[in-house]
Amino acid sequence: MHAAENKRRLKIAAITTIYFKYSHAQHIVDRFLEGYSWEGRHHRPDMDVASLYVEQVGENDLSRERLKRFPGMKHAETIEQALTLGTGSLAVDGVLLIGEHGNFPVNEKGQTLYPRYEYFKQIVDVYRKSGRTAPIFNDKHLSWNWKWAREMYDTAQKMDFGFMAGSSMAVGRRMPAVDLPWKAKIRESLVMRPAWLDGGDIHTLEALQAIIERRNKGESGIQWVEALTGDRFWKAMEAGSWDKGGWDNHLMETAFTRSNMIQVVRNNYGVVLPTVADLKRMAPQSYAYRFQYNDGTRATALAFQESPGQGRILSDTPVAVRLKNDSIFSTLVYLPYYTMRNFFNPLVNHMETLFSTGKSPYPIERTLLTTGMTAAGVESLFQKQKRIETPHLAIKYKSTEKSTFWRT
Template identity: 45%
Template sequence: MAPNVTSGKRPRLAGVVTAYRRYLHPQHVIDRFLDGYGWNGVYHHPPMDVVSLYVDQHGEGDLFQERADRHPKMKICSSIEDTLTLGTSKLAVDGVVVVAEHGVYPLSPNGIMMRPHYEFFEKITNVFRSSGHSVPYFNDKELSWNWDWCKKMVDVSHELNFPLQGGSSLAVTWRIPSAEFPLDATVKEALSVGYGGMTSYDFHGLETIQCMVERRKGGETGVEWIQTYRKDAFWKAYEDKVWSHDLMRAALSRSFTIRPGAATFTNDLPTVDQMKAMVPDPVAYQYKHRDGLLSTMILLYGMVRDFTFAATIEGQSKPFSTQMHLPMPDGRTTLASFFSPLVNNAEKMFLTGKAQYPIERTLLTSGLLIAGVESDKKGRRLETPNLAAVRYQPNPESTYWRS
């Protein structure tokens, strides 16, 4: 099935989202396509139009009708099929923007919210099949809460020959310092430190690591096993130096938001006892790649409010480290500007018909989230033959937002 690549006209986009209220991901993403955003010293208006929108859950604070009133070319639709066909019997748009983050859905047996990424995908690709052609597809954040569905989404995108691009804004936002991970580097250990909880912000921490280490020598080779450490098990693993303290300190040295250990304020790192008092539910996912690389994703909610990264690179005397800048709109900022590079990379996909970074990255990080939650529930290391099979090469071109 040949993709329908737009040429010589403004692409028409269909939006398919779970909810559309202030500060939710759908609002951040769709608003940028509708109203534009600041980009590299200008106010940028995407050269494409959102012509239809499906919103799965309605409620107090909805914004989609106001957006439709201001953008009368955008039709509010009652079904995904109508959103893609515009009331005809065939696909009538040039690209699809899916944002299935947020909304309220049941929990899986392991406690992951069963957001309808895959259900949306099935309905959208059914229209592709019945129409005999496909269009570029953007999927915000993870692919699904179910591994088999994650894998099927990627397989179907290859079968129907359309670019599928997804993942977290952490992979494309500003970095402080502004530094790209060296291509073909030999990496011994990598680590990220972030905040938030499991089944949501853990995905951002995993993407922080993966967008870096996929650039190592040989590319991504797959992940053999994962083990989750939480609460008391986390502190025992910390004291046993299951992950490098030097890397953890290097990552934390890039943080802007470390909570001082003393009430009188200090720039020193908090002591272990102070960290324990600040962080009631610390989490670490540690996993081993097939080429021997050891990665650890850490969440220290209560001590930090940003995402940092560090890695040991052969031939470098000190760790490579940086911050993925995530200025959250809770008083520190108003615009959640880290969504701008996510949308800008989606624009490039819609215009060129080519994904800007491999969907296999999002497949792997989605699978790591699922496996990390399962490891926590089972209380042991989990072998991951499904993730060992996820092997790919990175886009050698850099896609993060320069400051």
């Protein structure tokens, strides 16, 4: 039996690494506590955060203040306590698993070892002991470790509970507010974003995947990935096409024209299209991931890494797609100003759907795939830009015909 099947006001457990201003925990949990703007009104979720577990409490901690202001939200010393509310059995209807931010080790590949898998295991242990389950939302990628990510997915499937994950980039606003036509036939796609190894890569790939998974035969999974940096990156850019070892530069140009936060790249100019020379001068440590999909689709993720003291080339995430008829679809995944960050609104709204229905409003397989794509891209960089074959990423799924990004 799923706890979310009950009709009473739902109880949610929040499991977090840390809780400070602009942390993911603050963004997500605060919206459940305070509400958020939605479709021209202030929306308050019809469910309550019943418990809060925070692993790391620093000088800038906000969790203790929130616990005082919302006495119905109980402080939990352990994850088990957060889920059982001291009853000895599962006593909540949904779980927020927010393993982002905080002081955690970084491995030799540059991945931060956030304990999402470890948290998930503890949550599932409570489910097994209780003989029932509740839906889980997992913030960002499932884990830095592919095998652990796959185990998380397989466990949710076997135990049959709602599982939703991913980045706000997949469901945020777009400029223009368009989606790839349903069952469109495409050849190649490109997404670009400021460089941030692993933690930023997942945002980039979620933005891309949420669009191109709508293609004509659905998602087919990834055949191989190849990371490029240094001289190979610039040679690939100058090559101008996928078949020559690079990417479609018309897609890159289109993506730049969609950017709403592009920097002035030359003195005494306003905003102009950057040349390869401009990019090489300003962002010499940039890198790219080239993905070959099993159905022949091609995708490139560009990450611009600026020199120290140099401003970002761009600060947003445009996407461009070459269709089979040679036309180009493009849009900008739009993030508002830093202090506003209301792009968490649609993500939280989808979490409400997960908890109230017991089902994710979009496929968990998307984030399983982007988790694997991120890990494989990082591995290719670590192995000196070696092409990595990815038979484990032959993940097939169908998207929803109805768009799930924020339109209003």
